[in-house]
Amino acid sequence: MGNSTSPMIEALQAEISSSLEDKVQNSTIAFNELTVEVSAENLVDVAMQLRDTHGFDQLIDLCAVDYLSYGESEWDADVSGFSRGVKNKDDLFNFDAKPDKDASSDIEAGRRYAVVIHLLSVKNNKRLRLKIFCDDNDMPMMDSVHSVWNVANWFEREAFDLFGIIFVNHPDLRRILTDYGFVGHPFRKDFPLIGQVEMRYDEALKRVVYEPVSIEPRVLVPRVIRASEGTRDVTEADD
Amino acid sequence: MPEIRNFTLNFGPVHPAAHGVLRLVLEMDGEVIQRADPHIGLLHRGTEKLAESKPYNQSIGYMDRLDYVSMMCNEHGYVLALEKMLNIEAPIRAQYIRVMFDEITRILNHLLWIGAHALDVGAMTMFLYAFREREDLMDVYEAVSGARLHATYYRPGGVYRDLPDVMPQYEKSRWNSDADIKRLNANRGGTVLDFLDDFTARFLGYVDEYETLLTDNRIWKQRLVDVGIVSPERALQLGLTGAMLRGSGVEWDLRRKQPYEVYDKLDFDIPVGVNGDSYDRYLVRIEEMRQSNKIIKQCVDWLGKNPGPVILDDYKVAPPPRASMKSDMEALIHHFKLSTEGYCLPEGEAYAAVEHPKGEFGCYIVSDGANKPYRLKIRAPGFAHMSAMDELTKGHMLADVVTIIGTMDIVFGEVDR
Numbered sequence: 302m303g304n305s306t307s308p309m310i311e312a313l314q315a316e317i318s319s320s321l322e323d324k325v326q327n328s329t330i331a332f333n334e335l336t337v338e339v340s341a342e343n344l345v346d347v348a349m350q351l352r353d354t355h356g357f358d359q360l361i362d363l364c365a366v367d368y369l370s371y372g373e374s375e376w377d378a379d380v381s382g383f384s385r386g387v388k389n390k391d392d393l394f395n396f397d398a399k400p401d402k403d404a405s406s407d408i409e410a411g412r413r414y415a416v417v418i419h420l421l422s423v424k425n426n427k428r429l430r431l432k433i434f435c436d437d438n439d440m441p442m443m444d445s446v447h448s449v450w451n452v453a454n455w456f457e458r459e460a461f462d463l464f465g466i467i468f469v470n471h472p473d474l475r476r477i478l479t480d481y482g483f484v485g486h487p488f489r490k491d492f493p494l495i496g497q498v499e500m501r502y503d504e505a506l507k508r509v510v511y512e513p514v515s516i517e518p519r520v521l522v523p524r525v526i527r528a529s530e531g532t533r534d535v536t537e538a539d540d
Numbered sequence: 541m542p543e544i545r546n547f548t549l550n551f552g553p554v555h556p557a558a559h560g561v562l563r564l565v566l567e568m569d570g571e572v573i574q575r576a577d578p579h580i581g582l583l584h585r586g587t588e589k590l591a592e593s594k595p596y597n598q599s600i601g602y603m604d605r606l607d608y609v610s611m612m613c614n615e616h617g618y619v620l621a622l623e624k625m626l627n628i629e630a631p632i633r634a635q636y637i638r639v640m641f642d643e644i645t646r647i648l649n650h651l652l653w654i655g656a657h658a659l660d661v662g663a664m665t666m667f668l669y670a671f672r673e674r675e676d677l678m679d680v681y682e683a684v685s686g687a688r689l690h691a692t693y694y695r696p697g698g699v700y701r702d703l704p705d706v707m708p709q710y711e712k713s714r715w716n717s718d719a720d721i722k723r724l725n726a727n728r729g730g731t732v733l734d735f736l737d738d739f740t741a742r743f744l745g746y747v748d749e750y751e752t753l754l755t756d757n758r759i760w761k762q763r764l765v766d767v768g769i770v771s772p773e774r775a776l777q778l779g780l781t782g783a784m785l786r787g788s789g790v791e792w793d794l795r796r797k798q799p800y801e802v803y804d805k806l807d808f809d810i811p812v813g814v815n816g817d818s819y820d821r822y823l824v825r826i827e828e829m830r831q832s833n834k835i836i837k838q839c840v841d842w843l844g845k846n847p848g849p850v851i852l853d854d855y856k857v858a859p860p861p862r863a864s865m866k867s868d869m870e871a872l873i874h875h876f877k878l879s880t881e882g883y884c885l886p887e888g889e890a891y892a893a894v895e896h897p898k899g900e901f902g903c904y905i906v907s908d909g910a911n912k913p914y915r916l917k918i919r920a921p922g923f924a925h926m927s928a929m930d931e932l933t934k935g936h937m938l939a940d941v942v943t944i945i946g947t948m949d950i951v952f953g954e955v956d957r
Contacts, residue, residue: 478957
């Protein structure tokens with residue numbers, strides 16, 4: 302595939318930084334893709350400018366990311382393999398006993414929720430990724446880009462439903478994917494994979510009832526973070 | 541004078557023309573639609589969240605189940621994103637195999653689409669015709685992966701295994717006489733490639749049959765022409781991709797514009813519509829089947845002449861050959877590590893997209909360096925198409941809703957994820 306940065310991407314980066322000036326908080330090129338970070342208050346301005354002067358006529362995707370447990374692993378793996386230090390970890394195999402984390406205690410203010418927008422310019426055959434962090438970790442809010450790209454309507458509803466991000470000026474911010482009457486935002490990192498409630502038909506009540514989940518959460522393969530190929534130390538001689 | 545009010549009509553979730561589980565709340569003025577509010581999510585399985593708890597390779601099988609009529613194309617989008625982040629490239633033979641199966645998948649998808657679409661609109665026979673050809677192609681799926689639908693065949697770094705040397709044959713049974721068996725196995729004497737070669741020679745004739753049934757059919761045209769018109773500007777605003785965009789006259793196809801794998805070495809055309817109505821989209825998809833057939837033929841010819849590896853020789857991402865696992869300690873360890881822990885992706889984020897039969901299918905992966913994705917977002921074309929439902933149906937009759945659902949080629953596996 303060739304992940305080397307093409308000059309076209311660099312040109313796009315220069316073009317966008319010069320026209321958006323200080324509205325660009327950060328712009329990086331990785332895997333031959335340009336990511337531009339802008340602040341939530343400038344978003345609609347930036348979006349308009351990107352659409353009208355840079356030709357990004359299509360919004361391909363909009364999604365949210367919850368950075369609550371970014372970089373956390375369930376099993377320490379240093380460069381030479383898994384840690385064997387069973388003694389100093391009392392709960393090595395209890396992967397679910399995570400420290401009770403207050404939703405935003407550990408993470409820097411305004412760095413928990415990000416909304417990522419993928420733009421495509423059919424006119425110029427270019428792609429761009431916009432990244433917007435929500436200022437508030439407890440109540441993430443940002444402006445809707447529905448007025449700039451109409452397709453954002455459902456994508457924003459999805460981000461609201463799954464992550465609880467509130468899009469100001471959205472015409473119809475309702476849940477979209479989850480069940481009617483669902484409580485919570487299931488794609489947040491503090492929402493368990495198995496969910497909160499389970500449903501069954503109650504013969505006595507003659508209706509469907511909801512109860513707290515009875516199945517035990519479990520981890521089949523622990524999450525392991527290993528140093529990437531380039532930085533891996535060769536310490537196999539230790540064994 | 542009595543007061544006349546709009547009334548609300550529930551269409552689905554179990555309506556034969558709803559293509560799955562679509563609940564459409566329609567606000568009607570007589571028989572004219574004022575507002576359409578699709579309620580989706582009845583098939584939401586949380587694929588993206590499930591993927592966060594699994595090593596990367598274990599999610600390939602989930603991709604098949606997104607758009608369950610174009611399985612391998614979904615896998616392709618996911619695998620391409622992984623390859624981008626791992627900075628690897630599949631061997632050339634694997635790329636040809638992938639392209640060939642992408643196009644087989646495109647034909648499979650379009651056949652199901654035309655069968656279901658025509659059935660909804662009132663042309664019963666099309667469904668039977670389309671399934672006759674699907675059978676052949678699903679046999680190819682089965683020959684190569686063991687499964688007729690959910691193949692899980694693509695891997696980062698190539699495909700699971702090379703094309704088999706023999707095409708499976710029908711066996712004698714209570715239902716098939718010797719004469720039947722002989723007829724059914726007539727083109728299955730050789731390899732899978734021989735079978736596909738025979739298929740590509742036959743298939744253009746089949747497409748002509750479909751066109752004979754539909755293209756000039758009075759009822760078909762009455763139901764499709766000028767229904768669900770989208771202008772090119774609106775199509776871009778509404779996020780339409782694939783045949784929905786090309787039907788409106790925008791010449792945009794990722795296979796051409798942002799080529800992946802070996803599409804830049806192949807000869808094919810991109811059909812484009814003029815009026816942006818359902819009929820144009822029908823014509824575009826019919827022509828796409830012919831072009832896919834042409835691509836398959838080119839791949840079959842190339843693959844017949846060029847043997848080679850089909851998966852990368854890098855045991856950190858692809859398991860070593862089974863034979864070496866039996867004798868080589870190193871290979872055994874690699875296999876064990878890969879099938880238990882998997883591999884880690886470098887920290888970062890990437891998006892890779894393919895031209896799926898329905899539009900642009902993309903995967904956005906955020907990795908924090910672990911053996912599982914930190915976040916996986918699947919960009920399904922059907923989701924954006926479904927959101928255009930309100931605008932497309934406004935002012936049309938109730939019967940046209942069925943046409944518009946059909947022309948959007950909706951599959952709920954990918955809309956709801």
